[in-house]
Amino acid sequence: MSTLSTADEAVATRTVASDAFGRKSGARAVKDQLARALMWGAFLVALIPLVWILGATIVKGGHMLVDADWWGKSQAGITARREGGGAVHAIQGTLIQAGVTALISVPIGVLTAVYLVEYGRGRLAKAVSFMVDILTGIPSIVAALFIYALWVTTLGFQRVGFAVCLALTMLMIPTVVRSTEEMLKLVPNELREAAYALGVPKWKTIMKVVIPTSFSGIITGVLLGLARVMGETAPLIILGPYTAVIATNLFGGLMPTLPTMIYQNYSEANQPAIDRTWGAALTLILIIFLLNLLGRFAGRFSKVKS
Amino acid sequence: MAKRIDVKDLDIYYGDFKAVEGVTLTVEPRSVTAFIGPSGCGKSTVLRTLNRMHEVIPGGRVDGTVTLDDQDLYAASMDPVAVRRTVGMVFQRPNPFPTMSIRDNVAAGLKLNGIKNKKTLDEVVERSLQGANLWNEVKDRLDKPGAGLSGGQQQRLCIARAIAVDPQVLLMDEPCSALDPISTLAIEDLINDLKSQYTVVIVTHNMQQAARVSDQTAFFNLKATGEPGRLVEVADTQKIFSNPSEKATEDYISGRFG
Numbered sequence: 157m158s159t160l161s162t163a164d165e166a167v168a169t170r171t172v173a174s175d176a177f178g179r180k181s182g183a184r185a186v187k188d189q190l191a192r193a194l195m196w197g198a199f200l201v202a203l204i205p206l207v208w209i210l211g212a213t214i215v216k217g218g219h220m221l222v223d224a225d226w227w228g229k230s231q232a233g234i235t236a237r238r239e240g241g242g243a244v245h246a247i248q249g250t251l252i253q254a255g256v257t258a259l260i261s262v263p264i265g266v267l268t269a270v271y272l273v274e275y276g277r278g279r280l281a282k283a284v285s286f287m288v289d290i291l292t293g294i295p296s297i298v299a300a301l302f303i304y305a306l307w308v309t310t311l312g313f314q315r316v317g318f319a320v321c322l323a324l325t326m327l328m329i330p331t332v333v334r335s336t337e338e339m340l341k342l343v344p345n346e347l348r349e350a351a352y353a354l355g356v357p358k359w360k361t362i363m364k365v366v367i368p369t370s371f372s373g374i375i376t377g378v379l380l381g382l383a384r385v386m387g388e389t390a391p392l393i394i395l396g397p398y399t400a401v402i403a404t405n406l407f408g409g410l411m412p413t414l415p416t417m418i419y420q421n422y423s424e425a426n427q428p429a430i431d432r433t434w435g436a437a438l439t440l441i442l443i444i445f446l447l448n449l450l451g452r453f454a455g456r457f458s459k460v461k462s
Numbered sequence: 463m464a465k466r467i468d469v470k471d472l473d474i475y476y477g478d479f480k481a482v483e484g485v486t487l488t489v490e491p492r493s494v495t496a497f498i499g500p501s502g503c504g505k506s507t508v509l510r511t512l513n514r515m516h517e518v519i520p521g522g523r524v525d526g527t528v529t530l531d532d533q534d535l536y537a538a539s540m541d542p543v544a545v546r547r548t549v550g551m552v553f554q555r556p557n558p559f560p561t562m563s564i565r566d567n568v569a570a571g572l573k574l575n576g577i578k579n580k581k582t583l584d585e586v587v588e589r590s591l592q593g594a595n596l597w598n599e600v601k602d603r604l605d606k607p608g609a610g611l612s613g614g615q616q617q618r619l620c621i622a623r624a625i626a627v628d629p630q631v632l633l634m635d636e637p638c639s640a641l642d643p644i645s646t647l648a649i650e651d652l653i654n655d656l657k658s659q660y661t662v663v664i665v666t667h668n669m670q671q672a673a674r675v676s677d678q679t680a681f682f683n684l685k686a687t688g689e690p691g692r693l694v695e696v697a698d699t700q701k702i703f704s705n706p707s708e709k710a711t712e713d714y715i716s717g718r719f720g
Contacts, residue, residue, distance in 0.1 A: 277520060346557040350620070352518060354571035354627055355547030364574050368561045460560045460609075 213438045220435025221442075231400035231417075231432075236424035243436055245402040246417040250443070252404060253317055253396075253413060254386050257324040262378055264325075265332025272333070273340040274362055292330040299326040300391035307395070315395050317403075317411035323391035328381050335377025339370040372455045379451030383444045389415040414440040464491035464661040465531040465548075465630040467512060472528065473690075474507055477521035481507050483690040485526075487680055489631075494653060494662045496672035496699065499682035499714070504691030505665045508682070509633050512663065513549035514542040530630065547575075550629035554636040556616035558608035558623070564600050567608040567619055571627035586626050594622035595652050614645020621652065625660070632656060634664040638671065650675050669715055673703050681711045 220226055220243075229242035272285055303323040307313050343366050351361040367374070398416035403409055414436050421433040467489040474482040482504035489495045497505040510516040511524055514535060528535045535545050558567045566573065568587045577583065587604070591597040596618040600611070608619055617637060624632060634653075638646040653675045656662055666672050672679050680696040695708045706712045 344557070346553060346555060347559060349515065349518060349551075349553065350557045350559070350623075351570070351574070352543075353513065353515060353546055353551035353553075354574070354623065355543050356571065356574045357543050360574050365559055365561075369559075371561075 210441070213434060213441060217431070217434030217436075217438035220431055221438060226435060226439075230402045230412075232402070234400065236421070236426045236429040239428040239431075241400075241432075243414070243417060243432070243439055245400070246412045246414045246436060247439060247443070248402065248404060249317070249396075249411045249413040250386060250415075250440070252406065253321050253324065253411070254382055256318070256321045256406060257328055257385055258378065258382050260321065260325045261328040261332055261381070265329045265378075265381075266336050266374065268329070268333045269336035269340055270362060270367075272337055274358070274366070288330050288333050291326065292334065294326065295390075296323075296327055296388050297390040297394070299323045300394040302326070303391070304394055314408075315397065315410070316408060317396055317406040320391055320396040320411070320413075321406065323395055324385045324388060327388060327391075328385045331381035331384060332378055335381065336370075336374050339373035339377065340366060342373070343369045369460060372460070375454040376451045379447050379454065383447040383451070386444055386447070387415065387440060389419065392416045393419060414443075464659060466491045467631065467661065467663070468527075468529045469508075469512075470527045470529075472508070472511065472524055472526035474504070474511055474516065474524050475522070476519060480690045482682075483685075483692050485693045487693060487696045489661055489663060489678070491661050492657055492659070493677040494657050494664060494675050495678045495680060496676035497663065497665045497680050497682060498667070498669060498672050499691075499694075500684070501667075502691070503682045503684050505682050506635050507691070508693075509635055509663060509665050510551075512631070512633055513551055514545045515551060517542060547571075547627055548629055549631040549633060550624035550627060551633045551635065552617070552620050552624050552637050555640050556613055556620050558611075558616050558619050560607070560609045562608060563605045564608045564611070564619065565604040568622045568626050570623060575627075590622040590626040591619075593625050593656070594618045595648060595655075596622055612645070614641050614648060617641060617645065617649060618652065621649075621656075625656070629660065631661040631663070634662065636665050636667060639667060646671070669703075673699060679703070681706075681708075681714060683710055683714070 223242075225240065226242040226244075227247075228244055229240075230245035231241040231243075232245075234241040268284065268288070272281060272288075275281075276284065300323045303319055303326070304315075307319040307322065308315060313319070347365055347369060348361055351365045352358070356364075392413050392415050396413060396416065397410050398420040399410040399412050401412075403411045405411075417436045418433050418440070421429040421436065424430075469485055469487050469489075472482070472485040473480060474485075485508055487495075497509060499505050507516060511528060512535075516522040516524075524536060530548065534540065535549075559570060562570060565587050568590050569583045572583060572586060588597060588601075591600065596615060599615060600606075600619075608616065611619060617640075621632075621637075638649050641649065650671065653662055653664065657677075664672075664675065676699045678696065679699045679702040681694045681702065682691055683694045684691050695702065695706060695711045697707070702711060703715060706715070712718075
């Protein structure tokens with residue numbers, strides 16, 4: 157803005173300038189205003205659903221979250237018609253599954269990206285990159301059905317939390333690969349050459365120079381990817397049905413999560429259940445919001461000093 | 463310490479593209495050799511073959527021999543990583559590691575190769591920074607980031623980093639082209655000092671610089687557009703700038719090029 161106003165002042169004070177040279181053209185001013193109005197309009201339209209959803213969820217679910225029971229109790233023994241109980245079982249399940257998903261996806265995703273950027277040449281790299289593109293486009297329900305076919309139909313296991321993690325991993329790996337790839341590409345080649353010229357082997361250059369330089373970007377990408385899979389619902393409905401009690405075993409029994417809690421309570425027509433639906437929705441939004449915030453904050457902890 | 467470089471019948475390729483053809487030259491120990499010539503004639507490419515850095519670019523390879531005191535750099539058993547520890551390099555743009563402090567930047571070559579002894583590292587850091595004429599300017603802020611220095615200081619930091627690993631030869635690829643005249647003077651003085659310990663090869667676009675700092679000058683040129691680059695003439699700097707044997711050299715240094 158400041159450069160704009162000084163430019164305007166400069167035009168105003170330059171009285172000797174000829175008309176064609178000094179004055180702002182009328183048509184351009186109109187176009188400028190038009191583009192400005194269009195841009196602001198688009199921004200506001202995009203903002204409407206966001207504010208609406210957030211507002212509705214806070215109004216209808218906010219009162220659930222201020223109750224201490226919400227953060228301390230499960231829904232064990234509470235029917236849809238009764239009030240009370242909490243969401244701690246679902247919160248725990250969501251966090252456990254997200255954590256395990258990240259534990260599997262991050263090493264695979266980051267190492268794939270390192271391969272693609274630092275080593276990949278020729279056919280194999282093209283094939284890997286293509287596969288990642290395909291994986292990015294897989295709908296979550298397809299990933300869920302694939303894991304169902306593998307885990308339940310082929311291997312004969314029960315539907316458990318770990319199967320959910322596998323499906324979520326399929327969705328998270330491509331986002332981690334792509335975001336890490338972008339960050340690694342941003343590291344200037346000169347830094348790699350500087351390390352090579354000191355007689356540092358390639359793998360050590362990657363570990364000690366390339367990855368530390370892009371570290372905060374990689375972390376941000378991972379956290380944003382995690383926030384995305386946390387809200388996924390299709391794999392949970394197919395592979396991890398809801399239960400009202402606390403369950404922390406990934407390999408046995410059902411495991412409740414926030415999305416399945418929302419889905420379960422939404423299908424009941426009673427006010428207490430509807431309240432819980434909104435409460436769980438707000439809790440999920442809150443957790444994802446915190447993760448996003450953490451992702452942005454990670455940028456501040458960058459190891460790049462200037 | 464310093465070693466002699468012999469280049470013989472060197473052809474350099476990137477994939478099928480022949481970039482440079484038939485280079486033969488000798489660099490004496492404890493001397494400064496300058497590579498001059500128009501852009502794209504292969505000076506930097508030849509420089510990068512002296513520590514096998516051109517292999518970093520996919521498809522880079524050579525025919526011919528490069529020997530360092532009779533050791534063939536391109537022998538099948540020779541590890542390129544070991545070559546680069548012996549033949550250090552300073553680049554066109556200062557490139558300190560942005561994640562590291564001044565101290566860590568200088569110690570990077572040793573640290574990344576597993577030397578952890580703090581006393582040794584501190585000694586090397588001080589000696590290298592003094593060797594690069596930077597010690598007095600940074601001794602009170604060794605823990606500050608290396609990227610916070612001025613351009614000229616950063617370039618001297620990169621030189622300190624390169625000499626910290628105790629190389630035999632120092633290659634410099636247009637080290638002053640991104641610097642102002644005062645920083646350039648500081649680097650040129652430094653090259654003069656470095657000559658007493660190292661063999662220095664410098665690529666420069668600045669002919670006055672070549673005349674000021676070097677003992678020997680090599681003039682490179684393209685045969686014709688699309689043809690590989692070649693070494694036109696190499697001789698004592700004095701001779702190249704006063705009485706070159708080739709007409710192309712004379713045309714270039716007197717500005718009648720092209």
